[in-house]
Structures are given as C-alpha cells and as structure tokens.
Amino acid sequence: MLRLERVSKSYRVGTFGGRELVAVREVSLQVRPGEVVSLIGESGSGKSTIGRMILRLTSVTSGTISFEDRDVAAFKGDRLRTYYADVQGVFQDPFSCYNPVFKADRVLELLRGPYFPGMDGRRWRDKLEASLEAVRLDPGQVLGKYPHQLSGGQLQRMLVARALLLDIRLLVADEIISMLDASTRIDVLNLLGDLKARGLGILFITHDLSLGNYLSDTAVILHRGQVVESGPADRVFGQPEHPYTRSLLASVPQLHRKWDRRSHAVPEPAGEGG
Amino acid sequence: MSTVTLKVDNLKVWYRTLRGDVQALDGVSFGVGDGEVVGLAGESGCGKSTLGKSLIRLDGRMRHVGGTVELDGKELPIADSGRMSGFRFKEVSIIPQYAMSALNPTRRIGRMVAELLESRGVRADGVHQELLRRLELVGLDPEVLDRYPIELSGGMKQRMVMVLSTLLNPSLLIADEITSALDVSTQKAVAEALVDFRDRHYVKSTIFITHDLSLVYQIADSIIVMYAGKLAEKAPTDALVSSPRHPYTRMLISALPEVGVRFGTRRLRGIPGSPPSLLDPPTGCRFRDRCPLAFEKCAEQPPFLEVAPDHFAACWKAF
Numbered sequence: 027m028l029r030l031e032r033v034s035k036s037y038r039v040g041t042f043g044g045r046e047l048v049a050v051r052e053v054s055l056q057v058r059p060g061e062v063v064s065l066i067g068e069s070g071s072g073k074s075t076i077g078r079m080i081l082r083l084t085s086v087t088s089g090t091i092s093f094e095d096r097d098v099a100a101f102k103g104d105r106l107r108t109y110y111a112d113v114q115g116v117f118q119d120p121f122s123c124y125n126p127v128f129k130a131d132r133v134l135e136l137l138r139g140p141y142f143p144g145m146d147g148r149r150w151r152d153k154l155e156a157s158l159e160a161v162r163l164d165p166g167q168v169l170g171k172y173p174h175q176l177s178g179g180q181l182q183r184m185l186v187a188r189a190l191l192l193d194i195r196l197l198v199a200d201e202i203i204s205m206l207d208a209s210t211r212i213d214v215l216n217l218l219g220d221l222k223a224r225g226l227g228i229l230f231i232t233h234d235l236s237l238g239n240y241l242s243d244t245a246v247i248l249h250r251g252q253v254v255e256s257g258p259a260d261r262v263f264g265q266p267e268h269p270y271t272r273s274l275l276a277s278v279p280q281l282h283r284k285w286d287r288r289s290h291a292v293p294e295p296a297g298e299g300g
Numbered sequence: 301m302s303t304v305t306l307k308v309d310n311l312k313v314w315y316r317t318l319r320g321d322v323q324a325l326d327g328v329s330f331g332v333g334d335g336e337v338v339g340l341a342g343e344s345g346c347g348k349s350t351l352g353k354s355l356i357r358l359d360g361r362m363r364h365v366g367g368t369v370e371l372d373g374k375e376l377p378i379a380d381s382g383r384m385s386g387f388r389f390k391e392v393s394i395i396p397q398y399a400m401s402a403l404n405p406t407r408r409i410g411r412m413v414a415e416l417l418e419s420r421g422v423r424a425d426g427v428h429q430e431l432l433r434r435l436e437l438v439g440l441d442p443e444v445l446d447r448y449p450i451e452l453s454g455g456m457k458q459r460m461v462m463v464l465s466t467l468l469n470p471s472l473l474i475a476d477e478i479t480s481a482l483d484v485s486t487q488k489a490v491a492e493a494l495v496d497f498r499d500r501h502y503v504k505s506t507i508f509i510t511h512d513l514s515l516v517y518q519i520a521d522s523i524i525v526m527y528a529g530k531l532a533e534k535a536p537t538d539a540l541v542s543s544p545r546h547p548y549t550r551m552l553i554s555a556l557p558e559v560g561v562r563f564g565t566r567r568l569r570g571i572p573g574s575p576p577s578l579l580d581p582p583t584g585c586r587f588r589d590r591c592p593l594a595f596e597k598c599a600e601q602p603p604f605l606e607v608a609p610d611h612f613a614a615c616w617k618a619f
Contacts, residue, residue: 209571212568215563216567277487279487279512
C-alpha cells in the first residue's frame with residue numbers, strides 16, 4: 027500500500043546553506059493493509075522526518091514515496107485531498123493540537139466542509155458518534171467540551187477519531203502515546219490493535235522499544251538516518267543481529283529484569299546534528 | 301535501614317487557586333534511610349513533583365498546611381523560604397526535570413558554576429579539582445566549562461546539572477523526572493550515574509521521582525507509589541514489584557508492556573476511569589471509583605500501615 031524507495035532528506039545548514047546535513051539516508055520500507063510497522067530510533071534518528079515526508083509536511087530530497095503505486099510527491103489539489111482521506115497522522119502532543127479558545131470537537135467539525143459537503147446534520151452526528159465510539163470515548167462526555175476539560179488520553183483518542191472519520195487506510199502515529207500515563211497508554215495501544223484487525227495499516231513511530239514490540243508485525247530500527255535492521259518484529263526483538271539494536275534493547279528498563287551493571291561506562295553521545 | 305536521613309510526617313501542601321485549594325499533597329508520611337535511593341512513582345497529577353518541590357522550595361501558589369519534615373535530625377523550615385535558603389544546595393539539592401532550562405544561557409558554564417558557589421559563600425577554586433573529577437566520572441570533558449549551555453546536548457546538560465547540584469555533597473538529592481526527556485541509552489547512563497554518586501557518598505540519600513516504574517525498578521532500593529495526593533504503597537523494590545499489595549500498584553504493573561509481550565498473544569489492560577479532582581477530593585479511599593476490589597469499608601480512608609516488614613500500604617484489602 028505504502029512504499030518508500032531509497033528515500034533521503036537533507037537540509038542545508040550553516041551560513042548561506044554551505045553545509046549539508048543528511049537527516050534520512052536511503053530508507054526503504056513498506057506498509058501493507060492491516061500491518062503495523064514500527065519505526066524505532068532515538069532522537070535525531072530521522073524517524074519523525076520520515077513520518078512528515080509521508081504526510082507531505084516536508085519535501086523529499088531524493089527517492090520516491092508511493093501510495094498504491096502512485097508517487098505521493100506529485101499529488102496536487104483534489105488528488106492531494108483524496109490522499110489525505112486515505113492517510114492521516116496523529117502526533118505526540120495532544121495538548122498542542124487543539125486551539126484552547128474553541129471547543130475540542132472543532133477538530134472533527136473542520137473536516138465536514140471539505141470532505142462531507144452536503145451531508146445532513148443527523149447523518150453527520152451519527153458518523154461522529156460512531157467514530158468516537160470506535161476509540162471508546164463516550165460522545166456525551168467529550169462533545170461540547172473545551173480542551174482543558176479533557177484528559178490527555180481523551181484528547182489523543184479524539185485525534186485518532188478524527189482520522190477515523192475519514193475512513194483512512196494508513197495512519198502515521200508519531201510518538202502518540204509517549205505523553206500519556208501508563209494506565210491510559212495501553213488503552214490507546216489496544217485501540218490501534220483493534221483498528222489493525224479492521225485492515226488499517228499503521229506506521230508506528232516511537233523511541234520506546236517495548237511499546238514498538240507490543241503491537242508491531244514489522245520493526246525497523248533507525249540510527250542516524252539509516253536503517254540498521256529491519257524484519258519481523260519477533261525476530262528483531264528476539265534475535266537482534268545489529269550491535270546497535272542489541273545495545274538499545276539492553277538499555278530498555280524492564281520490570282523483573284535488572285540492567286547489566288557491569289558496563290559502568292557512560293557512552294559519549296553520538297555527534298549531535300546541528 | 302539503621303539511620304534515617306529524611307523523615308516526613310503528615311505533610312500537607314496545597315495549591316491556592318481561584319476556585320479553592322487543590323489538595324495536592326494530603327497527609328504524607330515516610331522516611332528515607334541513610335544511603336537509600338527511594339523511587340517515587342505515580343501518574344501525572346498524583347502529587348509526586350509537589351512532594352519533591354516542597355522539600356526544597358515552595359513556589360508562590362503552594363501553601364504549607366501542616367506536617368513536618370526533618371533532615372538529619374533538624375526540622376526543615378519548608379514554609380519559610382528565607383530560612384530554607386541556608387539549606388538549599390548544601391543540605392538539600394534538586395536536579396530539575398528540564399536541565400535545559402536550569403542553566404543560565406547567557407553564561408559560560410564554568411562562570412555560572414563559580415557564581416553559584418560564591419553566592420553560597422564557597423570559594424570556587426577550592427572545589428575546582430573536585431568539579432573536574434566529577435565531570436570525568438559522568439563522562440564530560442572539562443572543556444564543557446568553557447562552553448555555553450546551547451552547545452551541549454540534552455544528555456550532556458542533564459549530566460552537567462547533576463554534577464552541579466551535588467557539588468557540595470548534600471544530604472538529600474531530589475531528582476525530578478530527570479530522564480524523561482532522554483533517549484534510552486542516555487537514560488541508562490544518567491540513572492546509573494545517580495546510583496554511583498550515592499555509592500561514592502557524594503549524596504547521602506536520593507529521591508528519584510519518575511512516572512516510569514520499570515526505570516525506577518532498575519536503580520531504587522525502595523519504591524513509593526503515590527495516587528491522588530496520598531501514598532498508596534511503599535516497599536523495598538523487589539517486594540513492591542513482585543508482590544504488590546495495593547490494587548493500584550498491581551494494575552499499574554500489569555498495564556506495562558514489556559519487550560516480549562505481544563498484542564496478539566496477551567492483551568494488557570489499562571486502568572479504567574481517571575484520578576479524582578484534588579480540588580474537592582472524595583472522602584474515603586481515593587482509588588475507590590477505579591478499584592475492582594472496592595467494598596463498603598472503602599468509604600473510610602484507609603490508614604498507611606505496615607503490612608509486612610518495611611512494606612506499607614493504604615488499602616483495607618491489604619491489611
């Protein structure tokens with residue numbers, strides 16, 4: 027469904043753009059319907075840049091991103107609008123996605139004009155409620171409320187509901203649960219699991235390996251813009267081949283298994299991209 | 301634990317708001333032993349940061365309503381910011397959540413450290429050797445002292461603040477969510493450096509505040525779990541994780557996805573509902589509405605009692 031072929035992204039930095047900074051280097055991957063692909067990497071690994079390129083929020087320097095065998099970069103006007111009816115993104119911070127002046131459900135209402143013109147009020151209302159119920163929100167509890175009256179988990183689920191209103195086929199979920207509490211986190215993950223069962227393809231971008239593992243069919247490990255390892259999730263997590271994947275897995279704090287404290291050295295952070 | 305560094309007794313700290321008092325910390329009692337790393341875990345809004353802050357500095361909206369705090373046998377005047385100032389940095393120190401904003405952006409780091417020390421009446425060249433030794437210990441090059449904070453990465457800044465906060469060997473160090481903005485490998489390094497500082501007696505005792513139970517499990521000697529402004533459970537780390545007594549702790553642990561658990565094979569469950577408002581907290585056990593074990597008795601606030609050696613819980617079902 028979605029295919030990335032040798033996609034790169036570089037930025038010009040420094041005075042007069044004299045230096046080139048490569049954020050993503052020749053990344054290839056694909057997402058099939060009903061598949062969850064986890065894109066895992068530390069900060070600065072380029073994982074969010076990939077998500078943003080897929081959503082056309084930033085341009086691609088080289089390589090192609092295609093959706094159903096059509097080049098995404100070429101979409102314009104109406105074709106772009108229908109692309110967004112198929113592909114939507116949800117991001118890390120649910121609090122900054124809402125305008126505090128307006129009621130929270132405005133993010134849902136705003137879709138009505140461009141995507142459902144002429145739908146009568148009653149059918150629209152039914153559709154709204156169905157999508158809220160799909161993310162296990164009680165419409166009576168969240169409609170007509172201001173963002174500050176809702177919890178982070180509720181706001182985040184409402185953004186997923188917004189994506190579902192459009193009957194999307196691919197969701198780009200960029201760190202969508204890292205801001206949530208442990209007790210609500212798992213609810214959003216389970217929700218994604220249910221949506222996957224209904225055929226939704228999900229690109230799950232995260233820095234947290236345990237979260238990536240819970241849901242995904244395929245895992246892609248990124249390091250400094252490059253794919254260092256990818257494959258079926260149970261293999262990548264079970265028998266990691268690349269030393270970087272192994273060191274990442276060893277650093278994840280887990281209950282019932284303490285860190286190996288023999289290696290006491292503090293690693294020097296890899297060169298920071300300016 | 302033979303000697304106790306910190307003793308908190310029935311501490312109440314409320315926030316003043318236009319709509320009334322938010323009872324963020326409502327009668328909290330516990331002790332921290334000499335050389336102990338205590339993990340303080342809980343969800344956002346449970347009062348864990350309020351607890352950390354009230355041990356060092358109450359901000360303008362916070363009001364000390366009752367209870368006492370004793371450090372090394374002396375009572376901390378937490379309500380009196382002026383008198384607390386004599387304790388800060390020397391006896392009690394904090395590593396704040398955002399190290400990025402803890403460093404003065406307009407000063408080179410070395411100069412900022414010197415200014416800070418002099419404000420406390422300590423001569424900077426007297427501790428310079430010690431400063432260099434500790435920088436080396438956390439893997440920072442001494443040349444960071446000539447740099448501006450903006451030139452350091454997040455992990456480097458966090459380690460810099462850590463060295464700075466502990467430079468005068470405080471009795472109590474409060475580490476407030478110091479790793480939540482870091483990558484897993486840097487997170488591990490920072491957390492282990494914290495334990496290392498304790499082992500080298502740079503700090504006597506540490507309170508490590510986090511929302512991440514699996515991280516605190518790695519480094520703490522004992523763990524306190526907070527819920528809605530009260531302590532839910534306190535126990536030695538292994539006891540808390542392997543045999544939790546409070547239903548909240550149990551549900552929190554079972555909601556954690558670990559490497560190896562897959563959605564397809566085992567479905568984890570969250571905790572339904574949300575914590576009560578602390579503006580007007582309900583009577584009785586505050587977890588009652590979300591608790592599957594709740595019964596009539598829960599309408600009465602359970603005391604925080606010892607249910608096993610060193611293992612405390614506030615639940616009628618645990619006694």
